[in-house]
Amino acid sequence: MTELALFGGAKTREAAYPAWPPHDERDIEAVTEVVRSGNWGGFPYPGAQTRRFLDAFIALQGGKYAVAVMNGTLTMEVALRAADIGWGDEVIVPAYTFQATASAPMMAGAVPVLVDIDPNTFCIDPAAIEAAITARTRAIIPVHVASQMADMDAIMRIAARHDLIVIEDAAHAHGAVWNGRGAGAIGDFGSFSMQSTKILTAGEGGVLLCQTEEQAWRAASIIDCGRPHDPAGELYTQGGNYRMTELQAALLNVGLERFPAQSAMREELAAYMDEALSELPGIRVLPRDERHQRRAIYCYTFAIEPDDFGATNEPVARALMAEGIPCWSGYEPMYRYDLFQPTQSRLPVPSAFPEYFDYSRLHLPVTERISGETGLWLGEAIFRAGKQGVDDVVAALGKIQSALARDPGLAERIAAQ
Numbered sequence: 526m527t528e529l530a531l532f533g534g535a536k537t538r539e540a541a542y543p544a545w546p547p548h549d550e551r552d553i554e555a556v557t558e559v560v561r562s563g564n565w566g567g568f569p570y571p572g573a574q575t576r577r578f579l580d581a582f583i584a585l586q587g588g589k590y591a592v593a594v595m596n597g598t599l600t601m602e603v604a605l606r607a608a609d610i611g612w613g614d615e616v617i618v619p620a621y622t623f624q625a626t627a628s629a630p631m632m633a634g635a636v637p638v639l640v641d642i643d644p645n646t647f648c649i650d651p652a653a654i655e656a657a658i659t660a661r662t663r664a665i666i667p668v669h670v671a672s673q674m675a676d677m678d679a680i681m682r683i684a685a686r687h688d689l690i691v692i693e694d695a696a697h698a699h700g701a702v703w704n705g706r707g708a709g710a711i712g713d714f715g716s717f718s719m720q721s722t723k724i725l726t727a728g729e730g731g732v733l734l735c736q737t738e739e740q741a742w743r744a745a746s747i748i749d750c751g752r753p754h755d756p757a758g759e760l761y762t763q764g765g766n767y768r769m770t771e772l773q774a775a776l777l778n779v780g781l782e783r784f785p786a787q788s789a790m791r792e793e794l795a796a797y798m799d800e801a802l803s804e805l806p807g808i809r810v811l812p813r814d815e816r817h818q819r820r821a822i823y824c825y826t827f828a829i830e831p832d833d834f835g836a837t838n839e840p841v842a843r844a845l846m847a848e849g850i851p852c853w854s855g856y857e858p859m860y861r862y863d864l865f866q867p868t869q870s871r872l873p874v875p876s877a878f879p880e881y882f883d884y885s886r887l888h889l890p891v892t893e894r895i896s897g898e899t900g901l902w903l904g905e906a907i908f909r910a911g912k913q914g915v916d917d918v919v920a921a922l923g924k925i926q927s928a929l930a931r932d933p934g935l936a937e938r939i940a941a942q
């Protein structure tokens with residue numbers, strides 16, 4: 526009998542998965558060059574490194590214009606403000622996402638309206654968007670979660686019918702392609718994060734893709750203290766200093782050199798993972814939508830069926846981590862998210878919009894099931910560790926499943942750990 530590592534047995538994988546981000550002399554040289562140039566910051570916007578990075582990012586991802594920002598939260602706030610969305614406007618966001626997707630509209634003064642997700646992608650459900658539209662709705666922020674993409678065809682149709690702005694939260698989706706177009710280059714705006722865990726990173730950073738020249742100069746003005754960036758150089762706006770620095774842009778330029786090979790490796794191994802997991806009972810590999818032509822593997826999401834697997838996602842994630850597999854049971858429903866609770870009392874919006882901010886009222890069944898029972902996320906590092914990296918995940922899942930089958934009380938004991 527093989528004891529789970531959680532209870533003192535040998536780990537399935539002893540070797541650490543490769544660290545992120547990888548770096549070498551090129552990063553050191555790029556940063557050194559910026560240090561020597563004396564132009565370290567983001568003023569005047571855009572600096573030479575930043576311009577080079579933005580052009581290369583458009584070449585990678587598509588879109589017409591790009592603005593470099595400090596992070597992938599401000600990008601969304603800037604997009605909303607560039608589109609003149611603010612106080613009292615409603616912005617539809619999925620309930621299954623990182624806090625930033627909902628806090629950005631709040632920071633712009635708008636009301637995030639949380640809706641349910643699609644069990645096949647863990648991304649926003651277009652039918653739920655349609656059902657949440659009111660006369661105050663101005664925008665939708667679909668999130669391309671982990672390795673999946675939201676159904677952008679359906680979302681763009683809804684947006685066109687109701688005259689809504691679409692801001693894609695593509696913080697996880699660098700390099701992803703939907704129906705011939707890059708993630709973030711389909712909606713009116715595409716928001717990317719380059720924070721430490723992201724698959725293109727400078728430690729912190731963000732890019733906002735824009736479809737029109739006007740959106741782009743408005744956004745550039747907002748991030749550059751309100752200075753004019755319109756073609757005539759005349760229009761001042763209400764802005765702040767949200768500029769990316771040249772040091773960040775230099776690191777991103779080197780990151781882009783590595784990106785194609787890293788992406789190709791992740792994609793190839795994710796396909797191998799799809800096949801391997803589909804052999805295991807109690808596991809549901811998320812179906813591939815043929816329009817999602819290239820996946821970006823920020824994390825790899827899949828679902829377990831607790832009745833068949835023998836436990837829900839949280840104990841399985843715990844047991845997997847003990848086996849040496851980087852994994853997570855995923856986001857909580859946004860309306861229960863710890864990070865959100867204090868803001869309820871600090872912002873004036875809850876009193877003005879009690880129907881949206883009385884989170885106890887919300888009950889979104891798909892989000893709750895994926896969050897609390899079935900959803901699992903595997904770390905990106907697995908997909909840079911060759912086939913053995915994937916084989917170890919499959920072996921660990923098999924080991925946990927057999928242990929659960931042998932011992933009906935095990936799931937509870939894991940949960941109590």
Ligand SMILES: Cc1ncc(COP(=O)(O)O)c(C=O)c1O
Nearest residue numbers: 596597598623625696718719720
């Ligand atoms: C889905 C999603 N959106 C937005 C962000 C915010 O990005 P940043 O940390 O760069 O502000 C993150 C993560 O950090 C994220 O996971």
